[in-house]
Amino acid sequence: xxxxxxxxxxxxxxxxxxxxxxxxxxxxxxxxxxxxxxxxxxxxxxxxxxxxxxxxxxxxxxxxxxxxxxxxxxxxxxxxxxxxxxxxxxxxxxxxxxxxxxxxxxxxxxxxxxxxxxxxxxxxxxxxxxxxxxxxxxxxxxxxxxxxxxxxxxxxxxxxxxxxxxxxxxxxxxxxxxxxxxxxxxxxxxxxxxxxxxxxxxxxxxxxxxxxxxxxxxxxxxxxxxxxxxxxxxxxxxxxxxxxxxxxxxxxxxxxxxxxxxxxxxxxxxxxxxxxxxxxxxxxxxxxxxxxxxxxxxxxxxxxxxxxxxxxxxxxxxxxxxxxxxxxxxxxxxxxxxxxxxxxxxxxxxxxxxxxxxxxxxxxxxxxxxxxxxxxxxxxxxxxxxxxxxxxxxxxxxxxxxxxxxxxx
Numbered sequence: 001x002x003x004x005x006x007x008x009x010x011x012x013x014x015x016x017x018x019x020x021x022x023x024x025x026x027x028x029x030x031x032x033x034x035x036x037x038x039x040x041x042x043x044x045x046x047x048x049x050x051x052x053x054x055x056x057x058x059x060x061x062x063x064x065x066x067x068x069x070x071x072x073x074x075x076x077x078x079x080x081x082x083x084x085x086x087x088x089x090x091x092x093x094x095x096x097x098x099x100x101x102x103x104x105x106x107x108x109x110x111x112x113x114x115x116x117x118x119x120x121x122x123x124x125x126x127x128x129x130x131x132x133x134x135x136x137x138x139x140x141x142x143x144x145x146x147x148x149x150x151x152x153x154x155x156x157x158x159x160x161x162x163x164x165x166x167x168x169x170x171x172x173x174x175x176x177x178x179x180x181x182x183x184x185x186x187x188x189x190x191x192x193x194x195x196x197x198x199x200x201x202x203x204x205x206x207x208x209x210x211x212x213x214x215x216x217x218x219x220x221x222x223x224x225x226x227x228x229x230x231x232x233x234x235x236x237x238x239x240x241x242x243x244x245x246x247x248x249x250x251x252x253x254x255x256x257x258x259x260x261x262x263x264x265x266x267x268x269x270x271x272x273x274x275x276x277x278x279x280x281x282x283x284x285x286x287x288x289x290x291x292x293x294x295x296x297x298x299x300x301x302x303x304x305x306x307x308x309x310x311x312x313x314x315x316x317x318x319x320x321x322x323x324x325x326x327x328x329x330x331x332x333x334x335x336x337x338x339x340x341x342x343x344x345x346x347x348x349x350x351x352x353x354x355x356x357x358x359x360x361x362x363x364x365x366x367x368x369x370x371x372x373x374x375x376x377x378x379x380x381x382x383x384x385x386x387x388x389x390x391x392x393x394x395x396x397x398x399x400x401x402x403x404x405x406x407x408x409x
Contacts (some may be wrong), residue, residue: 059316060336060367060374062349066395069355073380073389074141075101075133084388087377088130089168089312090368096136097370098203099377100179100392101390102165103148104128130165130179130202138375138394149204150179166195166242167312171292176201178292180242183212191216191238194276195256197293213293216240219258219282222298228280229260243284244312246342247292253342254287254296255308284308286343302343313342314367323376324348328353334365334376334393355393373397 044124061067075085086102130150135141164182171178177200182193194212216238218226231236243255259281286308287296302308309322322337333353336344355365355376365378374395377389 002209006330018314058356059312059319059338060321060369060373062336064354064356067376067393068355068395068397069391069393070139072393074135074139075143075390080131080133080143080147084130084363084387085365085390085392087379088165089366090370090377091168091282092171093134097138097273097368098132098134099141100165100168100203101131101133102128109228120321126175128164130181138370138373138392139403141291142392144204149330150177150181150198150206152206152208153296167244169245170245171199173250174199174292178245179206180213180245182241189215190235191240192236193239193241195240205405209293214240214242214256214296218257218260218296219285222287222296223285227258227260228282233260243308243310246293246312246315248342250290252289252292254289256287258282299343307346308343309337309346310391311338311364314369315342316369320346321367323354323365325365326353332357333361334378336367345385357391382398389409 071144079109088100129148131147132144166180168179179198194215197210198206198208200206219240239259241257246253286299286302289296310324313320313322320339323334333356335352336349336354339346376393380391
């Protein structure tokens, strides 16, 4: 894969009638090679890195014309363990790129009257779980047959309701992976949801930390002036979520949000509807630590009203890049931000959106870089009960690659 400018100069040297023959042969070779070798992978081994490049490499293009959606779902509910796919983070692996994603069990599993009891008897969860997928060419994806890999409740503080995988990083200080998840709390823990962490050497076998690294009391103690709830309300209804985590220059950076959910949905503007209950958001905060599980320091340089990146930024050539969902002239899509600092202030690309979609509902876009190619993974939008298959958009890939494909958003 090469930059678009180089491709244009190459096309001028090749007669058009030969171009399609060459292109077709290349694509057949890639697909055949991918399908043959994908079955050889029996153990899923990840490699660190793949997100920081040399200074000579350009960042993601700002021009929407450089971005193209691959005209098919790359992970669909019929081919994965799960009903809805939320991409969390990408990583390098031998011969390709890996993906950690979160998904709910498929509906046919839930329809089994004994399914929940079977899960609980095995110490497994009944909510969204963490799974792996991989690709060799970004067009063709394979789900790891051992999915889900993050699905166990092994510690007293956890309940059997869910392990909602949120993000993952490579921990070079300890030569391992750290995956972060939200879990429903037991009776002995404050709040409804807390943040936990699990560790792995191979991305398949995970060891869970003994307790949560953050709960609602921890969150509230850091920003008491922003908490509009009594101690009893926090203990019974408070929720804390990890948005994303990054290891950079020897330290671990976290973006955490907190929510109090009580009572019926009111009409006040400061409250938003969330499943028929009143959800009061305390916003997001940025934390830093010398360890993947704390203790944490609140970053005072992040102002209270500053908007933190909603999806995990990618560091490239001294800058941070992040994508976000939005609507431009009634057209949903994804925009691109960049900053010299991890926590901004971020500059909006004046040519946003770089990618347009039918709906941004529950789309969860993430930006990635792999072997010189920039891309965005996102879930095709829909209602809560609808399948959310995974989609991908890639930059600087010539649109003629998509000529013979039909795409209906």
